[in-house]
Amino acid sequence: KVAVACPALPTSKNVALLVCNSYKDVLQVLKTSKEQLGEILSAIELIDLNTMKFVQRYGSGIGDHLISELLASEVAGNQPLFILVESQGCNQEADSSKMDAFLTSLYESSTIENGFLAQDSKHIDEIWGIRESCNPSVARAGYVHKFDVSIGIESYIEVADEVIDALNEANLPDLTVCVWGHVADGNAHINVVSGQLETNAAEAEIIENIVYAAVMKRKGSISAEHGIGQSKRKYMSQIKDGTALEIMSQMKTLFDPHLILAPGKYLP
Amino acid sequence: MKKILVPIKRVIDYAQKIRVDPTKGPQGVQLKNVKMSMNPFCEIAVEEAIQLKEQNKGAEVVAISVGPKQCTETIRTALAMGADRGIHIETKPDVRGDYIDLQPWAIASLLKGIVDKEDAVDLVLLGKQSIDSDCGQTGPLLAGLLNAPQATFAANIERGDDGSFTVERETDTGTETIKLNASGKPAVITCDLRLNTPRYPTMPNIMKAKKKPVETISLEDMVKELGLDLDEVLTPKNEVVEVYEPPPRKEGETVGSIDELIGKLKEKGLVA
Numbered sequence: 269k270v271a272v273a274c275p276a277l278p279t280s281k282n283v284a285l286l287v288c289n290s291y292k293d294v295l296q297v298l299k300t301s302k303e304q305l306g307e308i309l310s311a312i313e314l315i316d317l318n319t320m321k322f323v324q325r326y327g328s329g330i331g332d333h334l335i336s337e338l339l340a341s342e343v344a345g346n347q348p349l350f351i352l353v354e355s356q357g358c359n360q361e362a363d364s365s366k367m368d369a370f371l372t373s374l375y376e377s378s379t380i381e382n383g384f385l386a387q388d389s390k391h392i393d394e395i396w397g398i399r400e401s402c403n404p405s406v407a408r409a410g411y412v413h414k415f416d417v418s419i420g421i422e423s424y425i426e427v428a429d430e431v432i433d434a435l436n437e438a439n440l441p442d443l444t445v446c447v448w449g450h451v452a453d454g455n456a457h458i459n460v461v462s463g464q465l466e467t468n469a470a471e472a473e474i475i476e477n478i479v480y481a482a483v484m485k486r487k488g489s490i491s492a493e494h495g496i497g498q499s500k501r502k503y504m505s506q507i508k509d510g511t512a513l514e515i516m517s518q519m520k521t522l523f524d525p526h527l528i529l530a531p532g533k534y535l536p
Numbered sequence: 537m538k539k540i541l542v543p544i545k546r547v548i549d550y551a552q553k554i555r556v557d558p559t560k561g562p563q564g565v566q567l568k569n570v571k572m573s574m575n576p577f578c579e580i581a582v583e584e585a586i587q588l589k590e591q592n593k594g595a596e597v598v599a600i601s602v603g604p605k606q607c608t609e610t611i612r613t614a615l616a617m618g619a620d621r622g623i624h625i626e627t628k629p630d631v632r633g634d635y636i637d638l639q640p641w642a643i644a645s646l647l648k649g650i651v652d653k654e655d656a657v658d659l660v661l662l663g664k665q666s667i668d669s670d671c672g673q674t675g676p677l678l679a680g681l682l683n684a685p686q687a688t689f690a691a692n693i694e695r696g697d698d699g700s701f702t703v704e705r706e707t708d709t710g711t712e713t714i715k716l717n718a719s720g721k722p723a724v725i726t727c728d729l730r731l732n733t734p735r736y737p738t739m740p741n742i743m744k745a746k747k748k749p750v751e752t753i754s755l756e757d758m759v760k761e762l763g764l765d766l767d768e769v770l771t772p773k774n775e776v777v778e779v780y781e782p783p784p785r786k787e788g789e790t791v792g793s794i795d796e797l798i799g800k801l802k803e804k805g806l807v808a
Binding site (some may be wrong): 270279280333334337358360361368371372374376380382383384385386388389390391393492532 | 549550552569570571572573574576579606609612616682730733734735738739742743
């Protein structure tokens with residue numbers, strides 16, 4: 269028998285999709301949201317321009333007319349970034365009023381270029397539908413090298429740009445770098461999308477090394493929410509020092525003295 | 537084109553699960569702490585009005601709503617979509633718009649008064665029905681009271697240079713095209729799902745909407761001003777006898793084999 273403690277379903281939900289001209293503005297939105305939405309802030313999700321274009325091209329069709337309007341913000345050399353902001357609470361009037369004040373202050377300070385505010389459940393479903401289409405859309409475009417990294421929240425776009433430059437230098441054509449994720453939690457996903465449907469081990473390793481180098485240069489972690497698993501094991505000695513690895517080994521032996529559980533899979 | 541009126545209704549959001557309190561009889565539908573939004577068909581009407589305004593420079597779009605003080609939010613949404621001003625006929629907080637107190641006849645009577653008061657109204661655009669009462673009557677009743685030409689369930693609307701409206705309307709067997717001739721009376725058209733996709737309010741328009749005028753007048757004062765009878769308006773013409781939730785879905789049956797499945801399907805006459 270299992271008892272589950274369930275939180276009460278919030279009765280008030282507000283969602284907006286915002287357009288920023290730079291990552292600096294995105295960081296300002298993050299900061300302002302904590303100040304002005306505070307306890308009702310429930311999600312902030314980032315979607316970069318490359319990702320949005322893949323969603324338009326390969327998505328399920330949900331929110332198509334909104335996506336067209338969002339992509340219209342890309343003018344002469346500008347690279348807009350899109351942010352989904354959601355609030356959840358128990359008082360519709362109070363929450364809407366907070367959301368309105370928040371969006372107004374962002375707009376008046378030019379922190380956002382534009383914002384689309386959901387008016388009803390249909391809009392809310394559409395905006396989340398766009399966010400949820402990121403992963404499947406990108407997967408339809410080509411082979412995706414996925415990276416679940418932790419770096420300081422201020423560094424994600426910088427890392428993406430660095431990766432793009434390094435990939436160009438390594439003469440790897442046909443690769444698009446996409447960034448999206450849960451920036452309110454300080455975490456975003458970097459995805460390198462190939463124009464081909466398959467990859468080869470050599471290319472995959474070059475890309476991996478490029479991304480991890482950029483991450484470790486900033487003392488980040490090559491794993492954020494998804495764990496180390498087998499594929500990142502070879503980097504363990506680069507991200508954990510000898511003492512840490514030794515202790516990890518000892519802990520494993522403590523609970524699994526006969527090495528029955530997944531031998532050789534995780535710890536080097 | 538001078539003026540388009542768009543009556544809009546604040547209803548329980550279409551995605552909410554409706555809960556009925558069985559101890560409250562006909563008043564059982566729970567309205568407390570439930571998300572409310574603009575009726576989806578009214579949203580379509582607002583969008584159409586704004587598109588017509590964009591095609592006919594100088595046209596004014598007026599959003600009108602009858603309901604409690606929170607209706608001003610619904611009107612603000614219409615303004616943020618592009619309507620020019622709003623009229624809020626404010627009812628006391630316990631007056632229900634979901635068929636219990638206010639019914640189409642009352643709304644149509646109020647709207648007729650407003651059309652006459654506003655003067656020079658070319659078009660009244662309404663949603664085909666509200667999703668709480670599902671009556672679909674306010675538009676046709678209003679047309680009748682105004683002695684005006686009407687078309688319901690519009691899937692496409694074209695305005696002629698002579699002030700006529702050609703409307704493609706949905707029927708059970710296909711689309712029917714009707715032309716409403718310019719008659720000196722406003723055309724009354726109710727809007728259906730395929731007509732358009734309502735736009736999102738964007739930041740620039742949300743900011744502009746804060747400065748647009750919304751006239752608030754109590755139901756009692758409006759009724760007096762229009763020379764109507766308050767009892768007539770507030771006494772519903774139809775009485776809601778009973779409200780209940782649909783019966784819960786019955787548990788399914790588990791079968792042990794394909795043969796058993798086929799046997800059951802045959803038993804129920806679903807398979808020959």
